[in-house]
Amino acid sequence: MEALETFKNIADPNPALSHRFGVFFFAGGFIPNPIDFRFQRVSGLSADIQTETINEGGQNLHAHRLPGRINYNNLVLERGYSTSVIPSPLGIEFNVAFSRFKFQPSNVLVTLFEEVGGIIDTPVPIAAWLFMKAYPVKWSVSDFDAQANSVVIDTLEMAYTRIQSVSI
Incomplete structure (x- = not known):
C-alpha cells in the first residue's frame, strides 16, 4: 500500500492543459518580437528518426534497423487574421519571403504555461520548445x-533546422 502512495506522489495527477501557451519570435535569434505572440493553435511539434x-x-529471422537522420x-x-494598423513583423517576414524570395531565419520559442492562483492568476512557464x-x-x-x-x-507554416526541448 505504501508503494501505491509513493507512486501517487510521483505521478502528476493534473496533466498540463493545452490552451495556455505563448509563441515568441526572436529576429536574428536574439531580438524578441513584441507583437506576434498570440495564436489560436500551434501544431507540428514533432520529430522522428528515420x-x-x-x-x-x-x-533470415530478422533485419538490422539502424538509426538515420x-x-x-x-x-x-x-x-485570427489581423487588421491592426500596427504591422505584424511576422506578417512582413512572410510577405517578403513569398514576394521577394528572401529569408531571414529566426528562432521561435513555444512555451506552455500553468496558471498559479492567488489574487491575480499568474502564468508560469512549465515547458518550452525552441525551434532554431x-x-x-x-x-x-481560411475560406x-x-x-x-x-x-x-x-495559417503560417515554418520549416526549421532543429527543435530543442528547453528545461524550465
Whole structure:
C-alpha cells in the first residue's frame, strides 16, 4: 500500500492543459518580437528518426534497423487574421519571403504555461520548445463563406533546422 502512495506522489495527477501557451519570435535569434505572440493553435511539434534496414547475409529471422537522420515536421501557427494598423513583423517576414524570395531565419520559442492562483492568476512557464532557424514555407488564409459567421484564420507554416526541448 505504501508503494501505491509513493507512486501517487510521483505521478502528476493534473496533466498540463493545452490552451495556455505563448509563441515568441526572436529576429536574428536574439531580438524578441513584441507583437506576434498570440495564436489560436500551434501544431507540428514533432520529430522522428528515420531508420535504415540492413539485411545480413544468411540471417533470415530478422533485419538490422539502424538509426538515420532526424526528420522534423513544419511548425504550423494559426491565428485570427489581423487588421491592426500596427504591422505584424511576422506578417512582413512572410510577405517578403513569398514576394521577394528572401529569408531571414529566426528562432521561435513555444512555451506552455500553468496558471498559479492567488489574487491575480499568474502564468508560469512549465515547458518550452525552441525551434532554431525557422523560416516561412507556407501561408494561407481560411475560406470566405457568406453562410458562416466565423473568424478568418491566418495559417503560417515554418520549416526549421532543429527543435530543442528547453528545461524550465
